[in-house]
Amino acid sequence: MTDEAAPPRPSPSRATPARTLLPLFLPSVAVGVVASLVLVGVSELAGQLKDVLWTTLPDALGIGGFSSLWMIVMLTTTGVLVGLVVWKAPGHAGPDPATLGLQASPMAPVVMPGLLVATALMLAGGPSLGPENPIIAVNVALAFWAGRRFAPTAPGELWVTLAESATIGALFGTPVAAALVISEALAGRKVKGMLWDNLFAPLTAAAVGSMTTTLIGQPSFDLHLPPFGQPGWTDVLAALVVASAAALLGMAAVRAFPYVHAVFRWLRHPMLALPAGGLVLGLLGCLGGSLTLFKGLEEVGELARDPDGWSAGRFALMAVVKLAALVVAASCGFRGGRIFPAVFVGASFGLCAHALVSSVPASVGLAAGVLGTLLAITRQGWVSLFTAAVLVSSPSIIALLCIASLPAWLLVTGRPQMQLRPDGTSVR
Template sequence: MTDSRPAAAARTAERPSGGPPAMDPAEVIRSKPYLAALLLAAILGIPISAIAYGFLALVSTIQQAVFDDLPQQLFSGGTPAWWPVPWLVLCGLLTGLTIRYLPGNGGHSPAFGFKTGGGPPADKELVGIILAALTTLSLGAVLGPEAPLIAIGGGLAALTVRLVKKDAPPMALTIMTSAGSFAAISTLLGSPVLGAFLIMEVAGIGGATLSLVALPGLLASGVGALVFVGLDNWTGLGSFSLALPSVPPAVDPTVATMAWALAMGAAGALLGWVIRWIGLSLRPVVHLNRVLVTATLGLLIGLIAMAYQLISDRSFNQVLFSGQDALPALVKDAANYSVWVLIVLAVCKLLAYGLSLSAFRGGPVFPAMFIGAVLGIAAAGLPGMSLAPAIGMGIGAMCAAMLRLPLTSTLLATLLLGTDGISVTPQVIVAVAVAFVLTNVLPIPGPKPAAHQH
């Protein structure tokens, strides 16, 4: 879902032998244009992070109004199980119309995970990306906001650079668009560093050139984090940052938990394969009639959520949305879930996630984390297993399977558990490694994508 802006910087700075002289990163950092870029990155971090905060606040407000406030006003006996069905149909209809008729296809398809390649969105594509993500996230599809925010932040930064200087050098455009992406997700994953790490691992760069892109990005991300905190204090709408207020107590690694890490990694890889198979297999059908099929998929997601509430007697909201808001409550109340309910929840969330990947627009991180947490809670009762390492292993394995970013997956699982994450790191690493290897060994799910599809 991200682009290759940092990778482009790496290619510019590291020329093959026989080409133009290689750029000296230290010399670039000392130059006045680069120092000016640092200043511009800090300045851009303010409006871009404010726009990202406003987008997340709007999504949260619509979700609250449609799925909580409105049914409470209409129904005295609780929200009926069928309530999400018409809204998911509307979600599919609006998202399909946006992708079909507005420039830019609403951004990249999340069925392919986080992708490199191409530049920042063109100016005319930003409206479609914003609207497709807004309808997807607000009305119940099972995707997260991180990928659209990365695209929006990069696109806004690129637009600003073009307005300031139409003939800006490619390196300057690369650095500033990366900084915009950093700022847009500055606190979404719980830490500005984690969001920056996600973008850098997706880009696949390293060495001395990394600092050229990372430094302005980290600066913009730090400024953006301050803006998020300030807007939260001012508006009271929330920080929209992933966190677990209640963390299960950690235990030291044991032979049993290390052995279970192998099984958790394998389970994560297999579940991830099934999810991606659903998403990729349905994409050719989606392209037959974008609007009709997307609305139909929305109907199916709504029916899955309805079935979960009827079977488990728990809210359909656990199946809908990215899972970012539902994850803390799930972990806090883990002891109150039977294994049967957890299995039903995992199956329903998995199916809804796969259907959402095929046609809607959003990011894959939070649904993968939620399913991983459900998997971990269900496995916590196994002999020799305890809750904290089980949750960490489940989240790490599912993220590795869906994102195919092993380092970021490890950090997502361990940092989420706070100080207890240190104790479970060895098990998480094993689970992530197994899931990542198996994901790459298993056959590629779904039909081979056509070059023209988005």
């Protein structure tokens, strides 16, 4: 019998002293507050403008706010206005949004005003995009500029991480989403040290950002769906099927994304591409109805208030139209993110499954649909699980979603993402 040397065990991670972490507290608090105020300010401005454009103005003209004519006019006009900003604003309101994800690189401060104006116009005008990507980009630029000015010895990556965490916390109204995203990013970078030491500053920024948003805006993701009790075998099967089917639907959009982007890129000028995109979005709005406009979160709440109020065909139509609108809006140059419209697509798809098969609970169908769609569109596993779970607010749904995420992830991993390189090819 021979003795074999045991393989060396990895040395335990060394904890960071408290005196090293404590100086990060106040900068993290400041970044969290500012990031939340930027988000709330842009959202509030966009909300006020939305009321004027879609209620006050059409009422004064004696036109239905969501008539087909008004949707076409408003979406096309929004394309013209955003096109002017992208054309004339310093920095052209940032890089092509089709090339951006949740992680942002610091941009010059001169770009921020144009990007904020383009984002507010987009949110008010009706394109199917959310505020997350441009707000993260603005907050990263602000934090990086302030950090380099007032703490030049601190690493620049610190300010980027703090701003991303704070904005995600503010967007979702909870620091948990930011902690999950940052943990995933840290694992990908193989950062040394204990996890909670690395999370101390980002989690502080996210917690302050989420609390500030909660105190000012009182956001809520709970859709108040019918309560979901103890899951059964049929619920497991339903979650597996719906999440996988939703992932396949999302991947169809991902596959189409570079081709649609190439069509609008062929137009070359933002004053051609954005108005053309706005016109297409207006026509899609006429087809899918007013619920398929805007970022989609409030509209998901309207679906959830009466999950049996539409037929399976209507739910399917809204899911497909919203997904097409998301692809067009992200391709033609509107500044915005893809998480919230993808939530609407997944919710519509899941409620379609509920309408088709009454034994599929609305909560299970909606959550599984959101999970599968987000996995395909964002490729962010933790964000997808968290968003799907928080919409239902039922502890028993979490185990179902974890199981359903496994085959859905196998369908999307290693395949093209809904993000392009500067040359127009898909990121993998």
